[in-house]
Amino acid sequence: MILGIETSCDDTGVALLDTSSGQIVFEAVRSQNELHAPFLGVVPEIASRGHIVALPELLAQGLAAIPAGRDLKAVAVTAGPGLIGALLVGVASAKGLAHARRVPLIAVHHIEGHIAACFMECPWPExxxxxxxxxxxxxxxxxxxxxxxxxxxxxxxxxxxxxxxxxxxxxxxxxxxxxxxxxxxxxxxxxxxxxxxxxxxxxxxxxxxxxxxxxxxxxxxxxxxxxxxxxxxxxxxxxxxxxxxxxxxxxxxxxxxxxxxxxxxxxxxxxxxxxxxxxxxxxxxxxxxxxxPFNRTTDNGAMIAYAGWLRLQRGMIAPETLSADPRWAMQPWGEAGAVAP
Missing domain, CATH: 3.30.420.40 (ATPase, nucleotide binding domain)
Incomplete structure (x- = not known):
């Protein structure tokens, strides 16, 4: 089981991926549209505070959804790019959870997550x-x-x-x-x-x-x-x-x-x-x-869990000192800066 966490902007997303089947067994997204509507746009500070409120609840739900007899294999989290305050909420939570459960921590590039999401339900093209x-x-x-x-x-x-x-x-x-x-x-x-x-x-x-x-x-x-x-x-x-x-x-x-x-x-x-x-x-x-699929177009935890799984299979483990980078540039795997910002 891989837990995916997405908090790069104003949507809080958590999902649980079953690595044996490749299926998402739990997924939840908490929108902040009502919080930002009065301002006609996303307010970074409000977004960060919204994640602080929503993420613990969604994480508890995700962990509770792990089937009996199965273990958490890794925690994947969006480490950039995005709003720095929002990213830090997700990264800090992921680091704490990975440390407590003694499982690998995977840093996922937000754009890589979006691209990977397109192939969650069909093979990658040859x-x-x-x-x-x-x-x-x-x-x-x-x-x-x-x-x-x-x-x-x-x-x-x-x-x-x-x-x-x-x-x-x-x-x-x-x-x-x-x-x-x-x-x-x-x-x-x-x-x-x-x-x-x-x-x-x-x-x-x-x-x-x-x-x-x-x-x-x-x-x-x-x-x-x-x-x-x-x-x-x-x-x-x-x-x-x-x-x-x-x-x-x-x-x-x-x-x-x-x-x-x-x-x-x-x-x-x-x-x-x-x-x-x-x-x-x-x-x-x-x-x-x-x-x-329409439910994979906006920010979500499932795309991060899936992208994290791809990275885990290639041994791309983030260091315990992982931090967020709002301008993390995506690099080809194997090059400097690809594993973590």
Whole structure:
């Protein structure tokens, strides 16, 4: 049994992985949306305090779920990147539990966890794939050749895609969390009814930038003050610009690298229009596509338990002096800095 702990941002996640079957036997996620809603965004100090309250309860539930006659084999925890205070809550708890139970401590990179989650219920592909990681804090393209063999191709130069969705929702007067609210409104609109720029950054084919698109939306909202159908059309056009650029660059990356498929990961990968467009483009290009289950798109303990299991099989044990690193750079396994920050 491997216990996974995730506290990199505002969701507290704990899960228990049965290593004999590869199945998750316990999983719980505690959201903090109500705590942050008044501020229309995540407040780091509030997030840390929320983890302090939620994590002991979830850990107790997870440990109680270990079947009779089975032992805890390791504790895996997100050690970065993320909010430093939030990360430290999880890392400190994991260190204490691993020491008390005398089991190995595994440090997991948050992005590695998201990528690994896509293959929890299906085999890792035999050929290289492009991973489009899209969340509130990250928008990146990775060339994935297998567990621990990932190369960063490009990333956002300013706002992440999830952040662009949230800020767009705020401009349109939608409630927090903004991403799902904007997507729901966009489903009612006509993306072709409003002209929106599409930031392709042709001189930087694998990088992203959404700040200009956000400015364009702000200008239109202030000028037109849209309501009803007009607001839905504006939301649809804004969303379409984001997803077209995300999918277009991911497909272009397969052409440049020779990758044979695309996988999406991160919270924004739950977006219906993004999934629809990606599936459509991959079918047209003859590419395989990997869409994670909806319960694996946002932050969760299961992805950390699974990624921790992969690391444990390769003897990647973190030192007892492990600390969190909000800017931990993911390294190929076997290189310095891969085992722990």
């Amino acid at each position: 050929h290289p794939v492009i991973c489009l990681l899209v969340s509130g804090g990250h928008t990146q393209l990775w060339l994935v050749e297998g567990p621990g063999h990932m190369k960063l191709l490009g990333q956002t130069l300013d706002d992440a895609a999830g952040e662009a969705f949230d800020k767009g929702a705020t401009l349109l007067g939608l409630p927090y969390p903004g991403g799902p609210a904007l997507a729901a409104l966009a489903d009612q609109g006509d993306a072709k009814a409003v002209a929106m720029p599409r930031p392709w950054l042709k001189d930087r084919p694998f990088d992203f930038s959404f700040s200009g698109l956000k400015t364009a939306l702000r200008t239109k909202v202030l000028r037109e003050n849209p309501e009803g159908a007009a607001k839905a059309d504006m939301a649809a056009a804004y969303q379409e610009s984001i997803v077209q650029v995300l999918v277009g660059k991911a497909v272009a990356a397969t052409e440049q690298t020779g990758a044979k498929g695309i996988v999406i990961a991160g919270g924004v990968s739950a977006n219906r229009r993004l999934r629809e467009l990606l599936d459509e483009r991959c079918r047209r290009q003859g590419l395989s596509v990997f869409l994670p």
